[in-house]
Amino acid sequence: MDSVxxxxxxxxxxxxxxADQLLPLxxxxxxxxxxxxxxxxxxxxxxxGTALVHEAYLRLVQxxxxxxxxxxxxxxxxxxxAMRRILIDNARRKLTEKHGGGLARQPLDNxxxxxxxxxxxxxxxxxxxxxxxxxxxxQLVELRYFAGLTGQEAAQVLGISPTTADRHWAYAxxxxxxxxxxx
Numbered sequence: 001m002d003s004v005x006x007x008x009x010x011x012x013x014x015x016x017x018x019a020d021q022l023l024p025l026x027x028x029x030x031x032x033x034x035x036x037x038x039x040x041x042x043x044x045x046x047x048x049g050t051a052l053v054h055e056a057y058l059r060l061v062q063x064x065x066x067x068x069x070x071x072x073x074x075x076x077x078x079x080x081x082a083m084r085r086i087l088i089d090n091a092r093r094k095l096t097e098k099h100g101g102g103l104a105r106q107p108l109d110n111x112x113x114x115x116x117x118x119x120x121x122x123x124x125x126x127x128x129x130x131x132x133x134x135x136x137x138x139q140l141v142e143l144r145y146f147a148g149l150t151g152q153e154a155a156q157v158l159g160i161s162p163t164t165a166d167r168h169w170a171y172a173x174x175x176x177x178x179x180x181x182x183x
Contacts (some may be wrong), residue, residue: 004071008022008070011069023057026057026072026075026079031050031053033079033148034052035049036148037083037147047087059086073156073158076147076157080147081142083146084146091121092121095117123145123176123180125183126183127176137168139158140165151165
């Protein structure tokens with residue numbers, strides 16, 4: 001049993017020091033995941049990698065889901081989901097009427113192309129539909145798109161072969177592109 005799995009087991013047992021021991025072990029990996037994902041975002045984001053990691057970590061260890069982590073792979077998959085939710089919440093917040101509702105002045109050239117926050121919400125909506133039909137493929141998309149993992153890394157987290165991950169990725173990308181085009 002690796003050290004992360006051991007500490008997750010201690011968290012499940014209700015040991016209060018376990019959360020303090022977990023952060024140093026997973027912080028670098030979570031930071032790497034956050035940096036990969038934020039690299040895809042436009043510059044000038046109010047949410048940086050450190051804030052994303054800290055928010056995701058707090059959601060992971062302070063929720064009831066803590067008791068459900070089977071091993072470190074499961075924990076990192078949950079971290080990818082938490083980061084996705086944080087980024088989606090951030091995008092929704094930016095598009096609310098309080099923040100201009102997307103009505104900020106823009107050059108006419110930019111009007112035809114979707115804004116990054118709108119694109120992120122479209123991907124999220126399509127991903128929810130995919131998760132209803134193909135949960136394993138949706139989880140792969142979360143790991144690749146929202147956590148920024150490579151195909152090899154995502155395959156390892158999911159416990160599938162890289163070839164299977166590549167097939168699932170090709171299918172999910174095509175399905176999502178078709179679904180987003182409908183919106």
